[in-house]
Amino acid sequence: MTQTTTRVLDPGELGAALAILESEPVANAFVASRVQAAGLDPWRLGGEMWGWYADGRLRSLCYSGANLVPICASPEAVRAFADRARRTGRRCSSIVGPAEPTALLWRLLEPNWGPAREVRANQPLMVTERVPDMVRPDPLVRRILKEELETIMPACVAMFTEEVGVSPLAGDGGLLYQARVAELVGAGRSFARIDDGKVIFKAEIGAATSHACQIQGVWVAPEFRGQGLSESGMAAVVRYALADVAPVVSLYVNDYNTPARASYRRVGFREVGAFMSVLF
Known part of the structure; x- marks a missing residue:
């Protein structure tokens, strides 16, 4: 036995x-980037890394921090992680990961942790490995400078609030969120088009390893939507990412956001799987 x-x-x-993380480099880019930078010390990592072992061998992982993330988790591993999560109580603001194990994890935790504020059961995971050939990159999209942090911050807050449904400034006054935005700007992974001091388009490379990176926070100012700026802007960010960061660029998007999915396909992304998010 x-x-x-x-x-x-x-x-x-x-x-x-x-x-284990590198066995699925695209799906695991978020956690892998953190582990590569911080190791497994919980204080530096910002959470615990749980392991599920079979006959003494590490088989599956679960990151337990601000997010609860099952990693390469079999159904038996998910059940074990759910048992541990029930015992420790909810400390995360979301559960997120590949759709199948995340759905099982939520089914097991919902009786104790529910109800969720929102469940996004199908978020297509999309990837590309090539510079766009159907969309011309916007030449005005560039890296944000450190001294432009105050310029980009309102757009970041607007994107987060629109996407997640709550302001990132709640709770601690936005200190952690502002620190994260500053970190990405300092790392050269925040991009925008700024016209006359106004952010028109912005996006970040939020997670990055030597194998894959993940674009997040894609946003176009409301009055400029419908003009194709998201496509040309994304084409520019993809070009930067492939040249400077990783050979595979990924993102995930809500299944109901049909315009965004079509836009990403025109830029060259294709769907390779699905994520799921449970928001508290």
Whole structure:
């Protein structure tokens, strides 16, 4: 009989954790980027990394921080992670990950953690490995400079509020969110088109490893929507990403956002899977 157990990973298990994360580099880009930068120490990582072991061998992971993220998780591993999550209580603001294990995790946790503020059950995961050939990159989209942080911040707040349904300035006054935006600007992973001091388009490369990166926070100022700026802007960001960051560029999008999905397809993205998000 197979012997299984679940526990928090030790820092010395970094190699084993990275091997699992890198087995699915696109789906795991968010957590892999954090682990590569911070290791497995919970304080530096911003959360615990749980491991599910079968016969003493690490098989699946679950990141437990601001997000709860099942990683390469079999149904048996998901059940073990759900048991641990019930015992510790909800500390996260969302559950997010590949749709199938995330759906099972939520079914197991909903009786204790529900109701959720919103469940986004199908968020197509899209990728591209090539510079767009059908859409001309907007030459005015560029990296944001550190001294432009105050210029980009209102657009970031507007995007987050529109996408998530709550302001990132709530709770701590936005200190953590502003720090994250500043981190991306400082890393050269925040991009925008700014006309006469106004942000017209913006997006960030939110997670990055040597294998894949993930674009997030795509936003066009409301009065400029419907003019194709998201396509040309995204084409520019993809070009930057492929040249400077990783050989595969990914993103995930809500299934009901038909215009965005069509726009990303025109830029060269194709759907390769699906994510799911549960928002509290």
